[in-house]
Amino acid sequence: MKRRKTLETVIHGVFLAAGLITIAFVLMITIYLIIAGIPAIREIGLSSFLFGAKWESTANDPKFGILPFILTSIYGTAGAILIGTPIGFFSAVYLAKIAPKSVKRVVETAVSLLAGIPSVVYGLVGMLVLVPSIRKLFHVPDGASLLAAMIVLAVMVLPSIIKVSLTALAAVPKEYEEGSMALGATPVETYFKVSVPAAKSGIAAAVVLGVGRAIGEAMAVMMVSGNVPNMPSLFESVRFLTTAVASEMSYSSGLQRQALFSVALVLFVFIMLINATLNFLLKRQKEK
Amino acid sequence: MRMMKKFFGVLAMATVVATVTAGCGGGEKSVSTDGSTSMEKVIGALGEAFMENNKGVSFTYNPTGSGTGITAVSEGTCDIGLSSRALKAAEKESGLEETVLAYDGIALVVNPNNPVTDMNVETIAKIYTGEIKNWKEVGGNDAEIVLIGREAGSGTRDGFESITGTKEKCAYRQELTSTGDVITTVSQNPDAIGYASLASVKSTVKVVTVDGVIPSEETIKNGSYVIQRPFVFVTKKDKKLSKTAQSFFDWALSKEANEYIKKAGAVPAN
Numbered sequence: 001m002k003r004r005k006t007l008e009t010v011i012h013g014v015f016l017a018a019g020l021i022t023i024a025f026v027l028m029i030t031i032y033l034i035i036a037g038i039p040a041i042r043e044i045g046l047s048s049f050l051f052g053a054k055w056e057s058t059a060n061d062p063k064f065g066i067l068p069f070i071l072t073s074i075y076g077t078a079g080a081i082l083i084g085t086p087i088g089f090f091s092a093v094y095l096a097k098i099a100p101k102s103v104k105r106v107v108e109t110a111v112s113l114l115a116g117i118p119s120v121v122y123g124l125v126g127m128l129v130l131v132p133s134i135r136k137l138f139h140v141p142d143g144a145s146l147l148a149a150m151i152v153l154a155v156m157v158l159p160s161i162i163k164v165s166l167t168a169l170a171a172v173p174k175e176y177e178e179g180s181m182a183l184g185a186t187p188v189e190t191y192f193k194v195s196v197p198a199a200k201s202g203i204a205a206a207v208v209l210g211v212g213r214a215i216g217e218a219m220a221v222m223m224v225s226g227n228v229p230n231m232p233s234l235f236e237s238v239r240f241l242t243t244a245v246a247s248e249m250s251y252s253s254g255l256q257r258q259a260l261f262s263v264a265l266v267l268f269v270f271i272m273l274i275n276a277t278l279n280f281l282l283k284r285q286k287e288k
Numbered sequence: 289m290r291m292m293k294k295f296f297g298v299l300a301m302a303t304v305v306a307t308v309t310a311g312c313g314g315g316e317k318s319v320s321t322d323g324s325t326s327m328e329k330v331i332g333a334l335g336e337a338f339m340e341n342n343k344g345v346s347f348t349y350n351p352t353g354s355g356t357g358i359t360a361v362s363e364g365t366c367d368i369g370l371s372s373r374a375l376k377a378a379e380k381e382s383g384l385e386e387t388v389l390a391y392d393g394i395a396l397v398v399n400p401n402n403p404v405t406d407m408n409v410e411t412i413a414k415i416y417t418g419e420i421k422n423w424k425e426v427g428g429n430d431a432e433i434v435l436i437g438r439e440a441g442s443g444t445r446d447g448f449e450s451i452t453g454t455k456e457k458c459a460y461r462q463e464l465t466s467t468g469d470v471i472t473t474v475s476q477n478p479d480a481i482g483y484a485s486l487a488s489v490k491s492t493v494k495v496v497t498v499d500g501v502i503p504s505e506e507t508i509k510n511g512s513y514v515i516q517r518p519f520v521f522v523t524k525k526d527k528k529l530s531k532t533a534q535s536f537f538d539w540a541l542s543k544e545a546n547e548y549i550k551k552a553g554a555v556p557a558n
Contacts, residue, residue: 058440059456127469132476141432141479142461223469226462227439237462247465251325251441253351 030268037265040064040258049262055229055239057248057256064259066244066266072232073241073270076146076221077214080153085207087154088161092203095162096169097191108166115159123223126152131224138235144226146238152220157210164209168202168285169195201285205278212274216267218242241267319536322350323357323370326443327519329552330390331370334540337548341539345532358384361522367533369522372447386520389540390554393486393508393516394448397471397493399478404428406497409514413452415481418459423479434461436473436482448483451515483515487553508555519554 041049044064052065091111095104126148135143172195180190196203218240226237227247239247245264252260319338321331328351335347352360354371361369362384375386396412398404404426407415414420415433424430437460438445444467449455461480464470470482475492482493486503489495495503498515507513521537523529529537539545546556 056440056456127472128476131473135477142434142477144462144473222465227465228460228463237460239463247439247463248441250465251439251443253325253441256441 036261040262069241069244072238075232079150080214083154084157092165119220123220126224140235145235148224153214160209161206164206165203168199172198205281208278218246318346319533320348320366321368322360322366324354324372325351326372333548333552371520385525388518388557390519395486395503396496400494401478417457431479434480485553
């Protein structure tokens, strides 16, 4: 008996340690990022950092304004969600309610595969196929643009949107739908007037998750967006918050490096806000 | 989770950089170098190989920039200064000596379908600053020129811009983070022009001749290809190097070191 109890305590301890390690990592990263990110903001000034329209980090008179990055990240993510949500949402409804079992199985596997493709592969395909096609299709001199990034991100957020919406739709009690049909509604009417409203906070959570995925992506975006710190415009070369950090970090020094940490801090705050929204939505869904 | 991974990367990188840049100066069995960030690849490769061949020797490289490196030598805070430009007359008069280690040749590349084959430095500068916007102005098709460059802080970009005199004035359409990306992009877009260090140019793009000279090891060494700059070791005339530093100096300039210099994308001077 006593031995079992000791074993129990030991295992308890192991689990606790594992949990604490995770928390320690989160804390360490957060604290490090705040410590590393604050000095540059202090030196540059918060408003000229956040709202400055020019980023010339290696000029003789360097300028560190990250407004173009912030706006590009917001526009790019919004664009990706605008393209990705309808596709993801309708696929989820189809898969959850309409599709025959065999089709559902194949499509679900495909969606999982899509989620597993490394982002550098998305970037590569975007660079070799999408960018030249945009150039030809829209008759612009170069295809590397905000639009290309939006399209790549839209594809990348599809799996998160589809999977989470699917779970939410599948969790709608069958009685609701049966009740609706019994009252004479057609199946499609039932799905959109009963099932979807019942699963709405789950679907909202799916979209927010997609936003989080899109705003944090660096590699794929870096390969298709051109990386020039312009103000965002659909067919212009643009730089995101993530790519600003990733593209300059390797050769940076001094204030430039510190400013890159500050950019990362801003991105971190964005992600935190998105996570908070996500938690709020998921909690609301649970309470229902 | 994805974000976390990225931050770990940054964290790890910062730690490495902090450790690497920690020391300059130091004891008997060490070689300290300080200077040009563009020479990072060459010096990194040489330093690594040197440490491997001579156990117990520590080699440090402080990437501060050519100007700072030259100052560091004259103040005696490091053994060998690294400069990616030739010394100015005043610097030589102050008792410094230059020894060319290698040359950095930068090739201009265009799409293979582009009819333009030759340009001069002035035209190149005009193209990159946005003064010339259309290929037909330089004898090509009627199409907008798409300027491909490297990210701020890149050694190749610094080299290209300082040789052509276009520093801070380039109107890039794309700033890519690797030579490979530049080559791929130029090979995909018929109206693009880009630059890359000579060693990494591939056959998917066409190399433009500058004033009729094609960049090659030979034309870079004899100076007839102009988009190039020397990588220079800077030392003090009247002060002897420490034994270890001298042996590194001699080895780096010997034929033995050439393969490392070539691998790092530069043309060895010896």
